[in-house]
Amino acid sequence: MQQIDADAVQWRDGSGDELLVVMHGIGSHEGDLFGLAPHLPAELTIASLRAPIPYGGGFAWFDFSPIDSDDDALINATAQGVLAWLDGLERRYSRVHLLGFSQGGAMAVQLARLAPDRFASIAHLSSFVHAGELPGDAELAAREPRLPLLATIGELDDVIHKDKIVRSAPWLDAHFDVDRRTYRRAHTIVGEELADVVAFLQRV
Structure with missing residues (x-):
């Protein structure tokens, strides 16, 4: 398991009891x-969160591959680290949402594949899905209603x-709505x- 550095997490308190976990892209930081x-x-x-693997001047969630692997x-070891970090939080949240950019977006989907009933929504920005099959994929697809996911991409x-x-x-x-x-x-x-991310989060 790849451990998440709890001391590196940047927090903003909210007025409600729901949590948004944010995951950056490769080579970036919290x-x-x-x-x-x-x-x-x-x-x-x-x-x-800060990804656990040093990469260039920043951090990565898993190995970089320009083509599918x-x-x-x-990626599963890192996702298990995120789940363990969530389990270790002193505060319990009524719902947990995920937002990831690029490699962080792939992480967000992988988390839902490993824990299909744990999350309330995903904002999947400029990203992709890690290749391969996981035991939780069928359960994720069978969720009713399906997990809402905002998928964004740039034409350029x-x-x-x-x-x-x-x-x-x-x-x-x-697998998602x-x-x-x-x-x-x-x-x-x-x-x-x-603006679309904000509207999505307000809707879900």
């Missing part, structure tokens, strides 16, 4: 997406390999997208 916190619904407590040992995104995007889209449709949005952008988050 402070990156935490910059979105002032724009996100005030009811949500936000916890921005179904080697899920490391040249970081996420097109093969991953093409493969991931139908997989997401088969997908709200898919496309933007005229590269591998980043734009204002229109942030």
Whole structure:
């Protein structure tokens, strides 16, 4: 298991009893997406995690592969670390939501695949689904109602390999209640997208 550094987590208290777990992209850090916190619904407590694996000047959740790989040992070990971190929280939350960008988005989906009944929604930004099959996939697809997932991608995104995007889209449709949005952008988050994330979180 890849342990999450609890001391590195950046927190914002919310007025409600629901938690949003935020996971950054490869080579980044916990402070990156935490910059979105002032724009996100005030009811949500936000916890921005640091990935456990040093990568360049930042951190990664699992091995980088420009093309598909179904080697899920490391991503599952990291996902188990996130689940263990959640289990260790002193406060209990009524619902837990996930938001991940790029590699963090793949992590968010992997968490739902390992714990199909644990999460309330996923914001899956500029991302993909890790290849391979897991025992929880069928349970995830059978959820009623299905887990809401906001999937965003940029038409100019040249970081996420097109093969991953093409493969991931139908997989997401088969396992989640997908709200898919496309933007005229590269591998980043734009204002229109942030507004859609806020609306999604308010809806779910």
